[in-house]
Amino acid sequence: MKNFRWTEPQTIEQAVAWLAKEEGKAYPMAGGTDIFAEIKEGVVEPELIIDLKAIPGLSYIQKDKDGVRIGALTTVADLAADTVIRQDYPGLSAAASSLATPQLRNIGTVGGNLCQRPRCWYYRDVQSVCRKKGGSRCFASRGKNKYHAIFGGGICHIAYPSDLAPALIALDAQITIRSPRGEKRLALADFYALPSKNVRRENVLAADELVREVHLPPVKENEKSAYIKLKERETWDFALVSAAVRGTVSGGRLNAVRIVLGGVAPIPWRLADTESSLRGKELTNASIKEALQADLLKARPLQENGYKTALVEAAVSQALMSLA
Numbered sequence: 001m002k003n004f005r006w007t008e009p010q011t012i013e014q015a016v017a018w019l020a021k022e023e024g025k026a027y028p029m030a031g032g033t034d035i036f037a038e039i040k041e042g043v044v045e046p047e048l049i050i051d052l053k054a055i056p057g058l059s060y061i062q063k064d065k066d067g068v069r070i071g072a073l074t075t076v077a078d079l080a081a082d083t084v085i086r087q088d089y090p091g092l093s094a095a096a097s098s099l100a101t102p103q104l105r106n107i108g109t110v111g112g113n114l115c116q117r118p119r120c121w122y123y124r125d126v127q128s129v130c131r132k133k134g135g136s137r138c139f140a141s142r143g144k145n146k147y148h149a150i151f152g153g154g155i156c157h158i159a160y161p162s163d164l165a166p167a168l169i170a171l172d173a174q175i176t177i178r179s180p181r182g183e184k185r186l187a188l189a190d191f192y193a194l195p196s197k198n199v200r201r202e203n204v205l206a207a208d209e210l211v212r213e214v215h216l217p218p219v220k221e222n223e224k225s226a227y228i229k230l231k232e233r234e235t236w237d238f239a240l241v242s243a244a245v246r247g248t249v250s251g252g253r254l255n256a257v258r259i260v261l262g263g264v265a266p267i268p269w270r271l272a273d274t275e276s277s278l279r280g281k282e283l284t285n286a287s288i289k290e291a292l293q294a295d296l297l298k299a300r301p302l303q304e305n306g307y308k309t310a311l312v313e314a315a316v317s318q319a320l321m322s323l324a
């Protein structure tokens with residue numbers, strides 16, 4: 001492991017000033033549950049770690065007339081336990097509760113979860129200089145690819161591992177980004193970018209930008225949400241496939257719906273065709289299976305991960321049926 005410097009800014013302005021000064025050689029750290037593993041494994045070699053935890057006022061869950069604001073340093077455990085989140089956004093609460101272990105949820109933060117790096121074993125192996133690390137090949141495309149993407153891969157087949165990202169995108173969350181130039185807000189769905197846009201990063205954050213806050217719009221009348229995570233083992237694990245859904249059901253019919261998958265693509269993956277063909281339809285396992293076909297036809301499974309299409313059907317059906 002290479003030596004690095006360490007700083008503990010007291011304000012977010014100081015933090016982004018450090019990021020700007022170091023020009024891509026400094027890394028922000030929140031809970032450290034992901035970045036420390038990367039440093040120890042030699043996958044990243046920061047010159048400077050910017051410890052965000054010393055900055056006061058970045059951990060909060062606040063409800064007002066415009067919805068709910070969640071500070072970037074809010075822990076996953078606090079999010080899972082929050083009574084407003086549990087009541088108004090049960091899909092998000094379920095996603096937070098499903099994540100990792102109690103110890104990791106107590107330390108890991110919302111901002112860190114949304115910016116975590118992929119778990120692809122080629123990316124995490126310092127010896128494998130894959131495309132994501134500046135090489136010329138994606139080793140997963142013809143290698144061991146059981147856990148990789150079935151949608152959106154192309155030049156790099158990582159599956160984005162965050163549980164919170166699909167749940168938040170299904171809720172139409174927005175994200176506030178802070179840089180030395182000020183603040184900007186964008187839809188969380190637009191925060192993530194496919195490898196074809198930038199194979200080295202999974203999101204559009206510039207080297208001098210930090211996630212400051214996540215914003216959830218107010219829940220509409222009769223609107224419900226759910227999150228189903230399918231894993232290989234009962235104990236802690238990343239999702240093989242997860243489905244985050246939000247919608248309203250009346251008279252057994254689905255009125256408005258959002259479906260976002262985790263574990264299947266380099267970014268959280270929205271099933272827009274399934275959404276539009278389900279609108280106004282009676283909610284049954286058969287109607288869900290039929291509606292999914294248009295999106296599933298676009299799947300491009302690799303040699304070892306064709307099983308994920310069946311898991312998509314199972315996760316989406318279970319999640320949607322729970323809205324009824």
Ligand SMILES: Cc1cc2nc3c(=O)[nH]c(=O)nc-3n(C[C@H](O)[C@H](O)[C@H](O)COP(=O)(O)OP(=O)(O)OC[C@H]3O[C@@H](n4cnc5c(N)ncnc54)[C@H](O)[C@@H]3O)c2cc1C
Nearest residue numbers: 030031032033034035100108109111112113115162163211
């Ligand atoms: C054993 C284990 C199991 C796990 N299981 C799951 C799981 O089931 N589901 C899941 O979603 N995750 C899982 N994780 C991944 C991770 O630990 C969590 O997602 C956690 O929430 C990350 O938060 P953190 O604060 O520790 O991030 P950190 O490690 O501090 O940071 C992660 C990344 O985000 C960047 N970053 C942190 N904060 C910000 C910010 N505010 N703005 C911009 N960039 C920032 C860092 O530079 C780093 O690149 C697991 C990790 C481990 C080790």
